[in-house]
Amino acid sequence: MADSNAITGLRLPRGARVGLLGGSFDPAHEGHVHITREALKRFGLDRVVWLVSPGNPLKPRGPAPLEDRLAEARALVDDPRVTISDAEARLGTRYTSQTLARLCGRHSEVRFVWLMGADNLRQLHRWDNWRAIMDRVPVGVLARPGDRMSAQTSVAARVYARARLPQAASHLLPLMAAPAWCFLNVPMMAVSSTEIRAGGGGGAKR
Template sequence: MLAEEKLMKSHLDPQNISAETHARIGLLGGSFNPAHKAHRAMSDYAMQKFGLDAIWWLVSPQNPLKLPGQLKPYAERYQNALTAAQNVQGLVATDMEARLGLIYSIDLLRHLRKNYPKIQWLWLMGADNMVHFHYWKEWEEIFRQVPMAVFRRPPYTGMIRQSPAYQLFCGAEVLPTEPEKLFTGYLPAWTLADNVEIDLSSTEVREGSKQAW
């Protein structure tokens, strides 16, 4: 890759892309309440495994499945994510959902696909989200909008095969040894990543039972 291409790839954030941008970008949404080493490990793995040019940490203004009182103030969570992502090549913490006034993933995906049609998107999420995915707004349509990489996370990995999402879309599973099949354009397509599991949650960090880093 040429030096100027490397520079361009290092600035693939929502402020510096256009409808003509060609790139492969991973999307990791969450409350980041707070950000921690499991978020970074997932991002590092995804960047290498799937040949991503960037990963956006989508700091949600409000998780629809959580009560407002369960989250720290948005400004605090966003700043925490910015700090955790700084100086990491290709990693961008963004407040675009808040700026766009969106809280549902399906609405953000429609916005991204419409406005940046030449970017290859990859949705990144933990096994816990896969297990509870049927509670998300238009969850079946999300599978048809974007390829997905589901990351192993204890104790949820063993529950995936019993989930409604797996039962409906098991035929669209891509082997972790064939990651490029996620980007053929044929959807739905998802894979269960062969990452090393990290037993850590934001709840444990907040409660002080485990360290964020």
């Protein structure tokens, strides 16, 4: 375990229920905090790790420097249950499927749940080795503005329809064997990293 802590930079207790929220966080904002709090409560998680990505392969424009984004995120979050992490940079991974494989290998006693907004479920089939994500850990999906219906009829939702957990049983998700996923309708906060960079607000996308 000591080697795992050193390599990933994460100290995760054995048996902990840990949500993983990945993204560029360029910049981190209250929308990220909002869905993190909802995930902790509704999925029965012990903690959530923000995996601040060195770069998003699906985005043509590179993000701000990693150290700046990490510092901004840490300044924003005041909750001991939330960890701001550069694990992807430490592990040398750029794709979620790779990151999960490494983290699950290094922290095999932890119950990980991958967290994503409904907008990402809608396009999940475009992600590298996306089925490996669904098959490795339970996935918690949180509704965002404009993506509720399209996400629930997406390629991933259709392929894994039988693995869907009812919203009323969301607290059981960390205990489920993959594939398992749960779609939550949560109170929405219209904040967008894209529009913050442009000087506006709205649209809760990471």
